[in-house]
Amino acid sequence: MNGEYALDLIEKGKRIDGRDFLEFRKIEIEKNLIKNAEGSARVKFGETEVIASVKFDVDEPFPDTPEEGVLIVNAEFTPLASPDFEPGPPTEDAIELARVVDRGIRASKCIKMEELCIKPGEKVWYVFVDIHVINDKGNLLDASALASLVALLDAKLPKFDGEKIIRGEFERNLPVEFKPINVSVCKVKDNFLVDPTLEEEEIVDAKLSVCVRDDGKICALQKQGEKELSFEDVEKIIEIALMKSEEIRKMVS
Amino acid sequence: MNEEGIREIVLPGEFLCEKAGRKLGNGVYLEGEKVFAKVLGIPKIEENEISIIPLAGVYIPRTGDRVIGKVVSVEISGWFVDINSPYLAFLPLSEAVVEFVDIYKTDISRYFDVDDTIFCTVSKVTKDRTVQVSMKNIGSRKLHGGVLIKINPNKVPRIIGKGGSMINIIKRKTGCEIYVGRNGYIWIKGEKKTKAVEAILKIEKESHVIGLTEKIENMLSETYEQK
């Protein structure tokens, strides 16, 4: 709604909420809040709020990875979170978000999938990450990726007696080795911004989402937005993402 | 133009020339002082103007275009007309009928009804592409009988030819009544309308070949003699 106003401010070097271009909103992290999930987290970037849960199940592995667990990430843009979200099957935006978060977790080798094997070729742990958007005030992707990571760090594998899962009793922590952090950097005219608000998202020219691992390796890139980026833009954005991801990672124990 | 008699074709994004104070016509765009092609077509770089003759693309109505339309619906004070464009045109009653018509007492389909073919003029196009046509210009009329064909609207100038040279040959050799709409709709009436249609479709296909006018004239003479 106020995109034009936000653009006006940005061209004058300011942001609608007074932040610096490379400053995040207040990030709040709460974990272990959903009793029926084996891992959960609630993350807020300013007023944007996302809840992510981890739930486990046991099933057959995929044929090409008989001794590895399976990761499935899903995102719900619940209608209560925005007047623009309608009930129904996931839209392309919800699907894209889930898949980008999935790729970040998967490519970073965040979860030690080989340690999720119960019986090779027959039974492995399935890790379901479900992202539930509670309030959309911009930058759902970074908030969702962070919530997913915290939920994974919080998650405990339930006891499995060979036949069925004994919910409520736990055996060990989910083996997590790396903490991938997603930073979306937006280009507005000649300016680079992180953590766009809803108004800013309306007027962003292009966005590049960068997923960074603890050791500085980049595990995923996703260009978004309707306009193009130059080669120099991409380099600059990666530089910004490398720098800012450290800030977020420090907040995650 | 190369030795094989084929006009050079440019693609979107290809550099044409420096602007050098010239006017920019259709199908080109400016970046700094450099002019680039916007559409697939044949460049027309002249002393005063730089433009492209497009080889493809839909018809975008422009004020003043003489077009042929097909009535698609009868409204209370006018008609919606299909003019072969992503934009439907509206023919208001006031632009179609000279005498006073009481819309509360009259069913205006007596003037134009669904499926009627009309030869009219684009009288106004707003920047949101709301289009109005008018029957007020001289020559506008309802077209009865005959056959209506649709061709690539970008080929219309070629069908007409310089000063009407091409279309007049077809009219003369076939004896048909032919109305060519700038929008790619063409109406033909007459015994030899099939020959006329053949000629028109051939021009559409080979529009960028030099010496086409002669070819068509020969083609129509042959068939004329065969008959």
Added chain:
Amino acid sequence: MSKSEVKLLVDGKRLDGRLPEELRNIEMKVDVVSRADGSAMVKFGNTIAIAAVYGPRPLYPKHLQEARTGVLRCRYNMAPFSVVERKNPGPDRRSIEISKVIRLALEPAIFLEEFPKAAIDVFVEIIQADGSTRVTGINAASLALATAGVPMKDLVVACSAGKIENTLILDLTGLEDNNSESDMAFAMMPSKKKITLLQMDGLLNREEIKKLMDMCEKACGKIYEMQKKAIREKFLVKS
């Protein structure tokens, strides 16, 4: 990124005999769907994509119309017989994401403001899949848009790249994609040197990303020449 015992590089050559920075055999043909306003078929090795463009045409329902600009719609779909294990017909999550990504790869190049309230529909069908389907589709879509007479700033050219066995490679086959340490999808407007699609997953450092992007840029230059040739061939009529 799954474990695999398949050796993809033998003596510096790939399984299909290519060098790391070599493109597969590419074929391009325009005007393959006569009903469409513009169309093209592009082959990268065994990957075959057909793209068709309809429009600009009226956009219904009306509430989807944009008063001041046209709308670009894009659908990427894989035919059930395109892959080894039959794929159920209809869009799956991957196809939906790819449809969005292709749309955003093409949009910056199109003068959509010239068609308020109208829509341009781009349909990409993958007939045979052997890696790099979305970029093959984008190359076909770009040709289809140009031959449909859609006004564009530039063509859009695309290719894939990645890393296998510590080597940076160009134009991945299906096998290479499944077993790669990293894979990247890239598209650009060649005359403007601007990037319209960039996706990557795997583990790369900044220098490797830069190198892959440079490789893609060079390859796109070659692919662009082929696109121009394919269009010009169509309009070659001897007098």
